[in-house]
Amino acid sequence: MKWTISQLQKIRDKDLRFDELVDVLDIKERDPQIRDVSPIRVAGRADINSTEITFHLHLSGELTLPCSRTLVDVKYPIDIDTKETFLLKADDTDFYGDDVTVVEGDVVDLIPVIKENLLLEIPMQVFCEDVDSNEAAPQSGKDWAVISEEESKHKVDPRFAKLADFFDNNKES
Numbered sequence: 001m002k003w004t005i006s007q008l009q010k011i012r013d014k015d016l017r018f019d020e021l022v023d024v025l026d027i028k029e030r031d032p033q034i035r036d037v038s039p040i041r042v043a044g045r046a047d048i049n050s051t052e053i054t055f056h057l058h059l060s061g062e063l064t065l066p067c068s069r070t071l072v073d074v075k076y077p078i079d080i081d082t083k084e085t086f087l088l089k090a091d092d093t094d095f096y097g098d099d100v101t102v103v104e105g106d107v108v109d110l111i112p113v114i115k116e117n118l119l120l121e122i123p124m125q126v127f128c129e130d131v132d133s134n135e136a137a138p139q140s141g142k143d144w145a146v147i148s149e150e151e152s153k154h155k156v157d158p159r160f161a162k163l164a165d166f167f168d169n170n171k172e173s
Helices: 005-010 090-096 111-121 149-154 158-172
Strands: 002-004 016-022 040-048 052-066 073-087 100-102 107-109
Touching: 002 005, 005 040, 005 107, 040 111, 052 111, 073 111, 107 111
Parallel strands: 073 100
Antiparallel strands: 002 107, 016 040, 040 052, 052 073
């Protein structure tokens, strides 16, 4: 997913289309929430002229993220349509604003743009649909346990156990 500017200028009049699988496993280092990344399919085309190159991209694949409730792995599908513009000269950035990438050197590299789009696609919370009881979050640990509302209503706090007998003693006297 790298081209030199001279390669792209040679095919300016032709149609540049691509459909490739890209491995972006190192994206896990940028966001520890990502547990795994499938190869990302990058399909699209490029519009090339003398001052800019515009890529029309379709990214698809799958991220493995933790469930917000149970921390079980959840396969989150990725399906992104984006348009990325690369400027060949840095002095044109005022005209385009912040939605462009200025080419540094002689190489146009789509991998950083692909990674950025994947990171932006991660939702705040992911929930799994089917949870096997063996895979669910632990229900107890050292000095703690998850209890239901029914159990909490009938359980007397040990600090107040003596007070429960107080009213019984008043009735006897």
